[in-house]
Amino acid sequence: MSDASLFSGLYQQIHEYAELLDDVLVNLKENTSSLEDKSRQELASFLLDLTNEQCEDLPVRLIALALRNNKVNLAEIADIGQALQSTEIDESDIELLEQLAQSLEQEQAGAMERMRGRSY
Amino acid sequence: MNSYFEGAIRQHLERGRQLLARVPTDLPREFHLLAQTCNRELAHILDELESLLSDPRMHLPKHQSERLRRYRRAIRQLSFLEAIGIAALERANRHDRSLNQLIEQIVNEISYPLLPPVVTALSQQYFHIYPQLGLLSVPLSEGDFLLHLPDLLHELAHPLVTERHNPRVKPFQNSLLKAIGLVLAYMAEERIKEGRRRGPSQIEFYLRQWEKSWPSWVIEFFCDLFAVYTLGPSFAWAHLHLCAKLGPNPYQVPLLRGSTHPADNARMTTILYGLENSGYSKETRDIRDRWQQLLRISGTKAEPEYRRCFPEHILKALAQIALKGITAMGCRVANPNMQDPIYSILNQAWTEFWHAPSDYAIWEKTAVKELYRLCNSRCMTESERDYTEQHSKHC
Numbered sequence: 001m002s003d004a005s006l007f008s009g010l011y012q013q014i015h016e017y018a019e020l021l022d023d024v025l026v027n028l029k030e031n032t033s034s035l036e037d038k039s040r041q042e043l044a045s046f047l048l049d050l051t052n053e054q055c056e057d058l059p060v061r062l063i064a065l066a067l068r069n070n071k072v073n074l075a076e077i078a079d080i081g082q083a084l085q086s087t088e089i090d091e092s093d094i095e096l097l098e099q100l101a102q103s104l105e106q107e108q109a110g111a112m113e114r115m116r117g118r119s120y
Numbered sequence: 121m122n123s124y125f126e127g128a129i130r131q132h133l134e135r136g137r138q139l140l141a142r143v144p145t146d147l148p149r150e151f152h153l154l155a156q157t158c159n160r161e162l163a164h165i166l167d168e169l170e171s172l173l174s175d176p177r178m179h180l181p182k183h184q185s186e187r188l189r190r191y192r193r194a195i196r197q198l199s200f201l202e203a204i205g206i207a208a209l210e211r212a213n214r215h216d217r218s219l220n221q222l223i224e225q226i227v228n229e230i231s232y233p234l235l236p237p238v239v240t241a242l243s244q245q246y247f248h249i250y251p252q253l254g255l256l257s258v259p260l261s262e263g264d265f266l267l268h269l270p271d272l273l274h275e276l277a278h279p280l281v282t283e284r285h286n287p288r289v290k291p292f293q294n295s296l297l298k299a300i301g302l303v304l305a306y307m308a309e310e311r312i313k314e315g316r317r318r319g320p321s322q323i324e325f326y327l328r329q330w331e332k333s334w335p336s337w338v339i340e341f342f343c344d345l346f347a348v349y350t351l352g353p354s355f356a357w358a359h360l361h362l363c364a365k366l367g368p369n370p371y372q373v374p375l376l377r378g379s380t381h382p383a384d385n386a387r388m389t390t391i392l393y394g395l396e397n398s399g400y401s402k403e404t405r406d407i408r409d410r411w412q413q414l415l416r417i418s419g420t421k422a423e424p425e426y427r428r429c430f431p432e433h434i435l436k437a438l439a440q441i442a443l444k445g446i447t448a449m450g451c452r453v454a455n456p457n458m459q460d461p462i463y464s465i466l467n468q469a470w471t472e473f474w475h476a477p478s479d480y481a482i483w484e485k486t487a488v489k490e491l492y493r494l495c496n497s498r499c500m501t502e503s504e505r506d507y508t509e510q511h512s513k514h515c
Contacts, residue, residue, distance in 0.1 A: 003245075003248075003380050003381075004245055004248035004249075004250070004257075005248045005249045005250075005251075005275060005278045005343075006278070006336055006339060006340070006380050007380075008248075008249065008250045008251055008252065008278075008282075009251055009278060009279075009281055009282035009339075011252070012251060012252040012282055013282060013284075015193065015197070015252075018189070018193060019190075019193065022186045022189055022190055025186055026177060026183055026186050029182050029183065030177060056294065056297060057284075058281065058293040058294075058296055058297055059281075059282060059284055061297060061300070062281075062335060065300075065335045066335075069332045069378070098185065101185075101186075101189060102185075102189075105189050105192065105193075108193070108196070109192070109196070112196050112200065114380075115200075115250075
């Protein structure tokens, strides 16, 4: 009945993907990421699901709707998802991933604030 | 910022270890799962913080953004566990135990597809649930009264939305996705119509706020519907009770920014569609009459924006779609001939309330005792009885 129940769910859903994204970003910046990396494959799949309006994974759809409300460009995200599934990752893709990581960070911090009131 | 991270992370590592040491070891059985979750999460945070210190890549300038985000996530999670999970464990008491036995009975009675959450009477924000901890929080004395206990069922529905792996909840989630698709299609149509009309730009702005809000509203409507389908009229009465006491304008529609909860009148309308679908025709009429009386004395009226934001055909469709999901998930749907014990007591409470309002408080005292006696006798195994006896002697 309070906002806590709603935002607790969103917080939980974003947390896992935010960790995954930062893990992949570190490997990409280190040039140690390969197509076989499990985390890279998972991230690519998540990004493509985010932009797929037919995706049947409810938690992923809810994240997509939250990001769309905050003006994240989902078309660009689909491009990065595809790039992660190929060898064609360049600096601009990393920059977009960095922006997405920041958006997820803001979403998660916002969800925590709504769950608990401002926590600092 | 390396020096900052060096000092701050070590301090938080110490804090995390201290919290681990504070997880009580002599908890009642109902709290074991929460204790395990807190231990596991704390261990994960400690590993993450260690890695931020020891991974040489985390000291490089090019990874400082990732380091800061990972650090913040870990600290947020640590602070959340401290304030919510560990706090609930530290104050677990006999009263919590009764509520936990009640939730266990409810879960069994309605064939809930997930494990029961742990209940703590530590809430400062009405009823709410933290699905990631499996922790349901209720106000301190709420367990001593019956009229709002139906709201427990609303909270039980939230983890059905966030569960990612258990296939049992898939029918419910599929229904919810279908409902979101339906309302977003409606909102898109409205925006197209508005574009053709070339009406005031503020209407276009309102429509955007509603479109942003609808996914959260669908979740709330589905949680209401889960409660009314599994518990029947008492949930609708509980909604009326809450709105009478604390509700804002029941026709409130967000105009400047999105909102998380739909208007109370839209919620009641949807709840009553659900009740009608379950065969409670007389109860639906009674509750609708009382609700209309409440609306009248509150002096509020629906504006055209309300009707556009919450059209009847959408609310009716939500009730039908949710019923399919709940039934396909295998949950027991309430009906007027049902005799299940918790269902009976919580619905009886509202019958008594309206039958003899001035005597209700006296009736309720006995009924609450009877409710917990019933839950206790069903939950308590021989070994737990021994534990309780030993513990009370020791105290």
